Amino acid sequence: MNRYKIFAYIFIAAVITACKPEIDSFEPSAGNADFTKYIALGNSLTSGYLDGDLFKSGQENSYPNIIAQQMKFAGGGEFTQPLMYDDKGFGNKMVLNLNEVKDCFGVPIEGAAPSLGPVLYKKLDPSMPDPRNFQNDPDLYASSNLGVPGAKSFHLIIPGYGMLNPYFARFSANIQQNSILQQALSLNPTFFSLWIGNNDVLTYALAGGEQDSITSAGLFTYAYNLIIESLTVNGAKGVVANIPDISNIAYFTTIPYNGLALTSEQQVAGLNMGYAQLGITFALGPNPFIVQDPDEPAGLRQIKPTELLLLSLPQDSIKCAGWGSLKPIPAYYFLDDQEIAAIKTATGLYNSIIGSIAEAKGLALVDANSIFTSAKSGLIYDGVKFNASYITGGINSLDGIHLTPRGNAIVANFFIEAINAKYQAAIPKVDVTDYPGIIFP
Amino acid sequence: MRKFTSLVSLVLLLTVNSLAGGYQVGLHGVKQIGMGLVGTSLTLDASSLFYNPGGLSFISPDYSFALGGSAIKSFTLYKKSEPSMTEAMTDNPLGTPFYFYGAVRITDRLSAGLAINTPYGNGLSWGKEWIGRYMIQDLSLRAIFFQPTLSYKINDQLGVGVGLVYATGKFEMNRALPVYDAGGEGSVSLEGSTGNIGFNAGILFQPIEELNIGIDYRSSVDMEVDDVTATFDVPISLQGNFPNTTVSTKLPLPANVDFGASYTYDEKLLLAFSLNYVFWSSYDSLIFDFEKNTSALTDSRNPRLYENKLIARLGAQYKINDAFYVRLGGYYDPSPVNKEYFSPETPSLNSIGLTAGISVYPMENLAIDLSFLYISGQEGERTYKPDNFSGTFKANTYIPGIGITYNF
Numbered sequence: 023m024n025r026y027k028i029f030a031y032i033f034i035a036a037v038i039t040a041c042k043p044e045i046d047s048f049e050p051s052a053g054n055a056d057f058t059k060y061i062a063l064g065n066s067l068t069s070g071y072l073d074g075d076l077f078k079s080g081q082e083n084s085y086p087n088i089i090a091q092q093m094k095f096a097g098g099g100e101f102t103q104p105l106m107y108d109d110k111g112f113g114n115k116m117v118l119n120l121n122e123v124k125d126c127f128g129v130p131i132e133g134a135a136p137s138l139g140p141v142l143y144k145k146l147d148p149s150m151p152d153p154r155n156f157q158n159d160p161d162l163y164a165s166s167n168l169g170v171p172g173a174k175s176f177h178l179i180i181p182g183y184g185m186l187n188p189y190f191a192r193f194s195a196n197i198q199q200n201s202i203l204q205q206a207l208s209l210n211p212t213f214f215s216l217w218i219g220n221n222d223v224l225t226y227a228l229a230g231g232e233q234d235s236i237t238s239a240g241l242f243t244y245a246y247n248l249i250i251e252s253l254t255v256n257g258a259k260g261v262v263a264n265i266p267d268i269s270n271i272a273y274f275t276t277i278p279y280n281g282l283a284l285t286s287e288q289q290v291a292g293l294n295m296g297y298a299q300l301g302i303t304f305a306l307g308p309n310p311f312i313v314q315d316p317d318e319p320a321g322l323r324q325i326k327p328t329e330l331l332l333l334s335l336p337q338d339s340i341k342c343a344g345w346g347s348l349k350p351i352p353a354y355y356f357l358d359d360q361e362i363a364a365i366k367t368a369t370g371l372y373n374s375i376i377g378s379i380a381e382a383k384g385l386a387l388v389d390a391n392s393i394f395t396s397a398k399s400g401l402i403y404d405g406v407k408f409n410a411s412y413i414t415g416g417i418n419s420l421d422g423i424h425l426t427p428r429g430n431a432i433v434a435n436f437f438i439e440a441i442n443a444k445y446q447a448a449i450p451k452v453d454v455t456d457y458p459g460i461i462f463p
Numbered sequence: 464m465r466k467f468t469s470l471v472s473l474v475l476l477l478t479v480n481s482l483a484g485g486y487q488v489g490l491h492g493v494k495q496i497g498m499g500l501v502g503t504s505l506t507l508d509a510s511s512l513f514y515n516p517g518g519l520s521f522i523s524p525d526y527s528f529a530l531g532g533s534a535i536k537s538f539t540l541y542k543k544s545e546p547s548m549t550e551a552m553t554d555n556p557l558g559t560p561f562y563f564y565g566a567v568r569i570t571d572r573l574s575a576g577l578a579i580n581t582p583y584g585n586g587l588s589w590g591k592e593w594i595g596r597y598m599i600q601d602l603s604l605r606a607i608f609f610q611p612t613l614s615y616k617i618n619d620q621l622g623v624g625v626g627l628v629y630a631t632g633k634f635e636m637n638r639a640l641p642v643y644d645a646g647g648e649g650s651v652s653l654e655g656s657t658g659n660i661g662f663n664a665g666i667l668f669q670p671i672e673e674l675n676i677g678i679d680y681r682s683s684v685d686m687e688v689d690d691v692t693a694t695f696d697v698p699i700s701l702q703g704n705f706p707n708t709t710v711s712t713k714l715p716l717p718a719n720v721d722f723g724a725s726y727t728y729d730e731k732l733l734l735a736f737s738l739n740y741v742f743w744s745s746y747d748s749l750i751f752d753f754e755k756n757t758s759a760l761t762d763s764r765n766p767r768l769y770e771n772k773l774i775a776r777l778g779a780q781y782k783i784n785d786a787f788y789v790r791l792g793g794y795y796d797p798s799p800v801n802k803e804y805f806s807p808e809t810p811s812l813n814s815i816g817l818t819a820g821i822s823v824y825p826m827e828n829l830a831i832d833l834s835f836l837y838i839s840g841q842e843g844e845r846t847y848k849p850d851n852f853s854g855t856f857k858a859n860t861y862i863p864g865i866g867i868t869y870n871f
Contacts, residue, residue, distance in 0.1 A: 043540040043857040045842060048548055095548065120700050138700045405597035405850040406641045416641065442546060450548045453594050455641070462644050462698035 050095035053447030055259045056212040057098035061166045062086030063178060063206055063249070064217040067433075068169025069189065070103070072419035072426060074142075076171055076189060077111035083427035086167050086215060088434035088452055089441075093213075096449050104162040104193035110151035112188070116140040116420040118413070120463050126342035138463070140413075140420040155192075158184075162193035168206050174221045174237055175372075176245035178202045203249055214253050214260040215437060217390070218246075219372045223365045224423070227268050230332060230354035231361030239371040250379055261386035261441050264373040266394035268365055269330070272412040273422035274357065277331040280308040282346050293347060311346035314353045322350035330357045333412065333422040386444035388436050401432065403454040408432070416459050427457035490560050491580055493531045493832035493866035497820015498778025499792020500836075501735040503723030504677035506667065508830075508868040509564035512578040512612050515665035515679040515721070516624025519566055519614035520574045524828070524870035531832065531866020532561035539810045539840065539858040543594060549854075551593040553810075556586040556603070562866075571616075578610040578626065583716070589807060591639070598850055599808040600650070602636035610663060622667045630684050630716070631658040640705075644698035653710065655691030659684050661716075672727075677737075679721040683745060686714035693753070704759035711752045715745040717769075723776075733780040743769040743799035766849065768801040778818070785827075790820040790834075805845035810856055812840035820864075828871055834864040 062068050062084075069076055070084025081087070081103050090101030109115065120136040170177070170190045177183055181201050184194030194200045195208070206214070222237035253260060268274050284290050284306055293304040300320055302312070310324040311331070325331070335355045339345040357365070373391055380387040397417055398410040408429075409415040412422050417429035425433060431454045438449045489495075492510030495502040502514030509527040511518035535558030543549040566576030588601035612626030633656040640649035665679035689711035697705045723737030746769040752762050778792030796814040800806075820834035840858025847853070 041859065041861075042538045042552065043840070043842075043859045045540055045542045045550075045855050045857050047542075047550075048545050050546070050548075118700070135703075402849075402851040404594050404852050405847075438546070448546050450546045453543070453547070453549055455594065455597070459641060459643055462642060463700045 048450060049448065050450055051448045052093075052096040052098075053442070053445040055441065055445035055447050057093040057096060057449075059099055059166075059209065059211050060086075060090055060093055060101060060213045060215070061206055061209055061211040062089075062169055062215045063202065063253075064169040064215070065173045065221050066169070066171035066424060067220065068215075068217055069167065069171050070169070070430070071171045072421065072424040073116045073140075074419075074421040075111035075113070075115040076106060077109045077115055078106045079109050080111075080427070081105050081167075083430050083457055084167060084169065085425075085430040085434040085437065086169065088431055088457075089215065089437050089449075090166070092434070092438060092449050092452060096447060101166045102164060103167040104159075104165040106155045107152035108155070110143065110147075110149075111155060113144050113151050115143045117143045117146065118420065118460065118462055119146065126338075156188070158191055158197060159193065160195075163195040163205075164209065165193050166209065168202050170202060172221060172225075173202065173218065174225070175218050175242050175249075176237065178218060179245055179248055203252055207252055210256070211253065211258050214258055215262070216249065216253070216260065217263040217388075218249075219265045219376065222372065223265070223268065223368050227274065227357060227361075227365055228332070228334075228423075230352075231357050231364075232354040236364060236368045239368070239375065242372055243375050246375060246379055250383055250385070254383055254385075259385070259445060261388060261437055261444070262376055262380050263388035263390045263437070264376045265369050266391050267369055268357075269362075270391075270394040270398050270410055271423055272410055272415065272418040273333045274330040275410070276333050276412040276422060277335055278308070279325045279327050279329060279331065280310045281331070281340075282309040282311050283307065284309055296348075309347075311340075312350045313346070313356055314350040315358070316353075325351075325356060326359060328359055328362070330362060332356060384444075386437075386440040388433075388440045390433070390436070393433070393436055397432075403432070406455055413460055420460070426459050428454055428459045431457040490533045490535075490836075490862065490864065491562055491582070492529065492564075493533075493820060493834045493864045494780075494790065494822060494830075494868075495778075496533070496834035496836055496862075496864050497790030497792065497818055497822075497832070498735060498780055499776040499794045499816065499818050501723060501725070501737045501776045501778040501792060503665070503679050503721040503737045503739075504667070504675040504725040504735060505723075506675065508870070509566045509576060510562070511614075512564045512566060512576045512610065512626065513562070513580060513663070515667055515677045515723075516612045516614050516626050516663060517622045517665035517667040517679070518675070518677060519576060519612065519624050520568075520572060520616035520622040521667060521669070522566065522568075522574070522870075525568045527564075527566045527868065527870040529562070529564040529866060529868045531864060532559060533834075533836075533862050533864035534559060535860065535862050537838075537858065537860035539856060541589075541593075541595070541807065541810075541854050541856055543854040544844070547854075549594055551589060551595070554588050554590060556588065558586060566612075566614075573616075574614045574624075576612050576614070578608070578612060580608055580610075581606060582608055583632065587808070587810075591637075595807045595852060596639035596648075597641055598638060598806060598847070598852065600637045600639060602634065602808070604632060604634040606630060606632035612663070620669050624665050624667075626663040628661040628663055628682070628684065629658065630661065630686065632656060632686060640695070640697060642697050642701055644700075649695065649697040649701075649705075651696070651705075652694045653691055654694075655688045655710075657686050657688040657714075659686055674727075675725045677721070677723045677725075679719075681719045681721075683718040683742065684716040686716060688712055688714070701759070704757045706755045706757065706760070708753050708755040708760075710754070712750060717745045718742040731782045733782075735778045735780075737776045739774040739776065741772050741774070741799065744771050745769075746799075766804050767806075768804050769799045770801065772797045772799045786824045788822040790818070790822075792816075792818040796838075800845075802843070803846050803848050805856075806847045806850075807852070810840075810858065812843055812856055812858055814841065814858075815839045828869060830868045832864075832866040832868065834862075834866075836860075836862040836864070838862070 070081035123134040184191040184197035489500040506521040509529040560581040562580035583606040586603040610626040614624030642649040661682040661684035691710040695705035725735035776794035838860040842857040
């Protein structure tokens with residue numbers, strides 16, 4: 023029988039040696055970059071701001087923190103952030119809630135299904151944020167993430183910017199004197215990321231083009247050059263990202279120009295009579311909103327399909343106070359064609375400046391503008407579809423401008439891709455679906 | 464919603480068997496398993512009911528029975544496309560296919576029998592948390608085939624047979640949904656059962672005593688299900704978008720043609736081969752029709768684009784003495800799954816199978832059969848394009864089997 027036992031032994035041996043399948047693992051490497059001291063510069067997008075505020079769990083999912091954790095596989099060092107002490111931040115955080123539906127007199131409509139929408143978290147939980155969130159904290163001076171909400175390109179080089187910006191005041195090592203750039207240089211980075219310039223058009227856009235101003239190309243170039251020169255002077259390498267066009271940001275694309283829905287002949291007839299002299303007509307169904315325009319003889323007109331209404335437009339004023347129909351929507355709630363053109367021109371200029379400086383300095387470049395453009399039509403990762411739609415798209419957080427943690431993970435992967443390509447590095451990407459999306463009630 | 468696209472792939476359920484390309488399990492007789500799953504031309508025992516009803520009438524005893532089962536332990540490894548550190552391994556429950564065959568000789572020429580077996584049936588579990596959870600977390604399938612069969616020996620050289628197949632199947636599958644509340648991620652569970660009929664017809668030709676030539680055709684079976692229940696676990700605020708509903712879908716179990724020959728070299732050695740052609744291209748896409756549709760829950764059509772494949776098998780049996788036989792075999796089983804439409808619901812790779820087996824005859828008419836099948840799913844890069852899911856897959860499967868045959 024011995025011969026047959028051999029068969030049995032061969033098979034048992036095969037089972038033991040080959041039991042579970044194995045595949046050669048991925049080997050990370052830093053290529054010709056050095057990630058031992060990575061720092062991140064930028065604005066709210068870099069800081070981890072989302073849902074209308076900067077708060078701890080959001081910061082933990084900031085794209086620089088995601089990148090830094092992945093860099094650790096390729097020789098990266100510790101990465102620290104100026105974390106808030108809780109998830110309330112400065113008290114402006116929004117959450118999705120099932121809200122009671124009320125009529126125009128503020129009386130709850132009986133039997134109406136609650137409506138899903140964002141509310142300020144402090145309305146649900148009125149307890150105060152941790153007071154340390156508002157204080158300058160020496161423990162935060164060495165923070166590697168120097169993203170500061172609200173910062174424009176040239177703000178990074180303003181000495182004493184901590185006096186002007188409460189977010190930088192929290193971790194500026196010298197509030198009266200430090201610029202963000204100075205503080206960054208004091209950390210002796212070996213690698214940096216810079217995503218700045220969004221607010222140079224966005225602050226203006228968020229005011230409906232009625233306040234603030236677009237940073238001139240001259241000032242932008244000066245500031246950007248200075249930042250890059252200073253960061254690279256000691257041989258540090260880095261990655262920069264350009265600016266997405268505002269027409270790809272949910273804040274400007276969610277409310278349709280023809281969102282005035284007329285449902286009764288009576289409404290239509292009334293409006294047609296009222297606007298007869300101006301030659302404006304209405305029909306059943308969707309109609310363009312009436313908006314303020316001081317250049318028109320009557321000071322108002324219909325909004326054009328190319329113009330953009332802001333997400334801040336109060337819906338109850340539309341519904342109950344006749345905004346957009348009986349009364350024009352104020353100019354600070356929409357961007358007209360001229361304002362949009364000015365923003366697009368500036369964005370184009372900034373992006374060509376960023377592109378040429380990156381090229382000249384041999385830096386990796388993330389084309390955030392194309393990423394956001396492709397996000398508009400949809401991105402798919404591991405069976406989950408994302409797009410730029412407000413709330414349902416999965417990328418935009420509740421404020422319509424900043425990214426959800428999943429959105430940050432997508433951005434982090436694009437940064438990693440650009441770094442890997444430029445520096446022959448092999449930083450592993452993250453699984454986008456490991457990060458939270460919008461939380462529903 | 465694209466996420467739902469491959470929600471309920473019943474065929475996948477059927478196909479998910481990591482045993483072989485598609486769902487051609489082939490574990491229908493422990494003797495045949497030992498010989499590389501070759502069976503079309505063999506007349507070893509009552510398992511001819513399944514492999515080739517035409518061969519049944521060549522089995523000499525008046526009554527013949529075969530009963531057996533296997534234990535499937537399979538592992539599929541997934542490694543995400545680089546650059547990534549992500550890997551996942553299935554943690555599949557033990558699969559336990561079984562068979563029963565009973566045949567009776569009615570006249571010298573006519574035999575009848577009943578086959579009950581589980582050609583499709585397995586469990587796949589990638590876990591609740593893995594990277595592909597929005598496509599599949601786990602599923603289980605149990606399909607049982609009942610096949611009453613008649614076999615007629617036209618003359619000493621030629622036998623024909625035909626069986627009517629009634630197939631019944633039951634499945635459950637789970638997948639995650641990308642919606643979240645404070646408690647975590649949403650999910651959907653699908654459960655259904657169905658049945659349909661098909662047939663199995665074969666011819667066995669014995670031009671000379673040493674040579675058997677067999678050909679067998681097993682029809683496709685369209686498993687139509689219109690009462691799959693879909694149960695959603697989603698945030699309260701989204702329950703209106705994901706109503707619990709029924710789903711209908713259709714599962715084409717493809718037709719097969721087997722051609723095989725076996726040669727009795729001498730009184731000890733039997734050699735056999737077979738070619739198994741599977742008409743997989745009938746699995747073009749998977750369509751889900753939800754009875755209740757919402758903006759988030761729409762009907763979907765998912766490309767599968769399977770390809771027809773030919774499986775080649777070789778096997779040998781050696782008789783040590785009247786009481787002891789050994790067998791060896793192997794086969795190459797190319798995956799029918801399109802490399803760009805490779806869903807982790809059906810991680811079917813190009814596979815090499817190696818087999819061995821023994822039979823012990825404690826009595827002249829009683830055999831105890833043992834088999835072992837090792838399947839190596841060849842490492843390969845695969846993508847499921849519609850879900851932008853890609854990586855490298857590799858699989859190992861181990862299947863010990865045991866059976867008895869009794870004739871009188």
